Amino acid sequence: MPELPEVETTRKGIKPYLEKATILAVTIRQFSLRWPIDEHLADILTGQQIQRVGRRAKYLLITCDNGTLMIHLGMSGSLRVLDSVERSQPGKHDHIDIEIDNGHLLRYTDPRRFGAILWTSEPIKNHRLLSHLGPEPLLKYFDADYLWQQAQTKRCSVKTLIMNGHVVVGVGNIYANESLFLARIHPKTTANTLSLTQCEALTEQIKSVLGKAIKAGGTTLKDFTKSDGKPGYFAQHLHVYGRKGEDCFYCKSKIQHYKETQRATYYCPLCQPISI
Numbered sequence: 669m670p671e672l673p674e675v676e677t678t679r680k681g682i683k684p685y686l687e688k689a690t691i692l693a694v695t696i697r698q699f700s701l702r703w704p705i706d707e708h709l710a711d712i713l714t715g716q717q718i719q720r721v722g723r724r725a726k727y728l729l730i731t732c733d734n735g736t737l738m739i740h741l742g743m744s745g746s747l748r749v750l751d752s753v754e755r756s757q758p759g760k761h762d763h764i765d766i767e768i769d770n771g772h773l774l775r776y777t778d779p780r781r782f783g784a785i786l787w788t789s790e791p792i793k794n795h796r797l798l799s800h801l802g803p804e805p806l807l808k809y810f811d812a813d814y815l816w817q818q819a820q821t822k823r824c825s826v827k828t829l830i831m832n833g834h835v836v837v838g839v840g841n842i843y844a845n846e847s848l849f850l851a852r853i854h855p856k857t858t859a860n861t862l863s864l865t866q867c868e869a870l871t872e873q874i875k876s877v878l879g880k881a882i883k884a885g886g887t888t889l890k891d892f893t894k895s896d897g898k899p900g901y902f903a904q905h906l907h908v909y910g911r912k913g914e915d916c917f918y919c920k921s922k923i924q925h926y927k928e929t930q931r932a933t934y935y936c937p938l939c940q941p942i943s944i
């Protein structure tokens with residue numbers, strides 16, 4: 669599933685081709701995604717200039733003259749920018765093509781069709797899918813004080829806390845596991861028992877882990893138009909995720925594993941002691 673770093677890498681990859689380009693034509697081969705695509709979308713988009721390619725949580729926001737195209741990659745979606753040579757023969761899962769006036773074409777591919785393509789002419793901040801979301805993890809507002817305040821009223825585990833999009837967006841399962849290890853916090857720690865110092869370590873590590881993943885994705889950007897749209901995001905070194913029974917790199921304890929809300933959870937029993 670594309671996580672926040674993949675979406676941010678995609679944004680950076682498509683942005684230089686799209687901004688200030690005018691949409692010439694839109695071909696929609698499949699209207700049935702997570703939600704049905706607006707049957708008038710092609711007419712709405714054609715002729716508009718793309719002003720900005722932004723992101724909020726895992727939504728790509730393509731701001732045009734008269735509104736915003738919101739794209740969510742769902743479970744298996746990807747976007748590629750194709751030049752005139754590559755654009756022939758769309759495959760079975762190439763559902764949408766947006767042709768722009770600089771010779772390029774933006775293609776949306778999604779085998780499992782859990783993604784979403786939505787148009788809104790309302791202020792984007794007020795959109796029902798975005799208005800309730802917590803802060804972006806990489807922005808200043810997401811800091812120790814904020815996280816500690818949020819934690820005070822919650823009796824869930826710290827892992828559930830940081831994966832809750834109302835608290836902070838974009839901390840997927842791999843990143844939650846890794847951040848908790850690096851902050852030396854047991855994933856089962858009850859949210860309202862976290863100290864301000866722990867919140868400081870945790871916010872710092874969340875920013876660091878996500879930042880590194882975005883940087884790793886960024887190294888593939890120069891090939892964005894040629895690749896399969898799936899750069900190697902997880903090239904970064906994983907400390908606990910997927911390492912059940914293996915030695916901790918720091919203390920040699922065996923990495924432990926359990927499932928929490930159906931999500932694989934990994935931790936080192938020595939580096940991440942459970943607090944009482």
Ligand SMILES: [Zn+2]
Binds near residue numbers: 919920936939940
């Ligand atoms: Zn350890």
